[in-house]
Amino acid sequence: MRKLIFGMNVSLDGYIAAPGDDLGWSEPSDELFQWWLDQERAIGLFLYGRRLWETMSSYWPTGDQQPGATPAEVEFAQNWRDTPKVVFSSTVDKVDWNTRIVTGDAVEEITRLKAEDGEPMRVGGAALAGAAMRAGLVDEYEIVTHPVLLGGGAPFFTAVDSWVNLNLVETRMFPGGVMLTRYETRR
Numbered sequence: 001m002r003k004l005i006f007g008m009n010v011s012l013d014g015y016i017a018a019p020g021d022d023l024g025w026s027e028p029s030d031e032l033f034q035w036w037l038d039q040e041r042a043i044g045l046f047l048y049g050r051r052l053w054e055t056m057s058s059y060w061p062t063g064d065q066q067p068g069a070t071p072a073e074v075e076f077a078q079n080w081r082d083t084p085k086v087v088f089s090s091t092v093d094k095v096d097w098n099t100r101i102v103t104g105d106a107v108e109e110i111t112r113l114k115a116e117d118g119e120p121m122r123v124g125g126a127a128l129a130g131a132a133m134r135a136g137l138v139d140e141y142e143i144v145t146h147p148v149l150l151g152g153g154a155p156f157f158t159a160v161d162s163w164v165n166l167n168l169v170e171t172r173m174f175p176g177g178v179m180l181t182r183y184e185t186r187r
Contacts, residue, residue, distance in 0.1 A: 002113065003120040006129045007039070007142025007182075008156060015153040016126055021051065025148045029175040030070070032144065037076045039142065043083060044119025047110060049128035050089040053099075056080065056124075061097055086113070088128055107135045130158030140184050141166065147177040 008016045009026040017023055028036065048056065063069060063077035085099040088106040095101055102109050110132055113121060123129045123138070132138050143156070166183035173179055 002044070002116055002118050003139045004110065004114055004132060004137050005043070005120055005122045005140045005142060006124075006132065006138045007122065007140075007144070008124065009144045009146060010156045011146055011148050011150040011153075013149045013151065014156050015150045016156050017154040018150045019153050021055070021154070023055070025150065026146050029178070030072070032174045032178055033070075033076070034072050035172075035174070035180070036144075037072050037079070040076065040079055040083070040122070042120060043122045045113065045121040046080075046083055046085040047113075047121055047123040047128065047132075048085060048087050049125025050087065050092055052125035052128075053085075053087045053089065053092065053095075057095075057097070057099075106131050107137070110137055111135070126154045126156065126158065133158065133164070134161055136164075136185075138185060140169075140182065143181045143183070144174075145179045145181065 009028070010016055011025065018025060060077050060080040063080070064074040066073070069077075081097045083098065085097070086102055086109070087095055087099055088102050088109070090103045092101055106128060110123070114137060123132050129138070165186040167186050168181065169184050170182040171180060
């Protein structure tokens with residue numbers, strides 16, 4: 001059975017994007033970017049909602065060709081292109097870069113994918129991750145908290161139907177007061 005991980009950069013008040021889907025507040029240090037790259041290399045399948053897909057696919061297909069791209073950014077772009085991806089959307093009609101679209105029931109498909117053998121999967125996007133959380137499918141949360149208050153936007157956590165007990169498995173500080181807390185779901 002595959003592990004399902006939900007992890008993103010989060011503001012101190014719990015948002016993954018400011019109003020207008022602004023992500024400019026979460027510029028990672030070189031050390032944090034390297035940590036994210038290391039995490040992404042261990043993932044066998046990325047699961048995206050439409051908005052996060054549009055954000056990622058607007059930059060990372062050519063991220064390694066951007067002026068001033070660091071070695072880590074070059075590797076991140078190459079890894080992103082090579083890793084299989086699934087986009088859950090009824091409005092996206094064309095994908096590329098080792099990606100397929102699922103227009104049906106996301107929870108049903110994630111459940112099916114999770115039952116397979118293979119490397120861990122990462123779910124991204126607040127709405128898609130929220131559906132996976134409510135269905136009890138998320139095994140691990142990687143919360144990278146930045147010392148900024150956004151006051152609104154897209155929340156990291158959505159409402160769940162019942163308590164979800166977690167075990168803290170890792171903490172780590174990054175430059176600029178950024179803190180990783182990693183939790184596993186207690187089953």
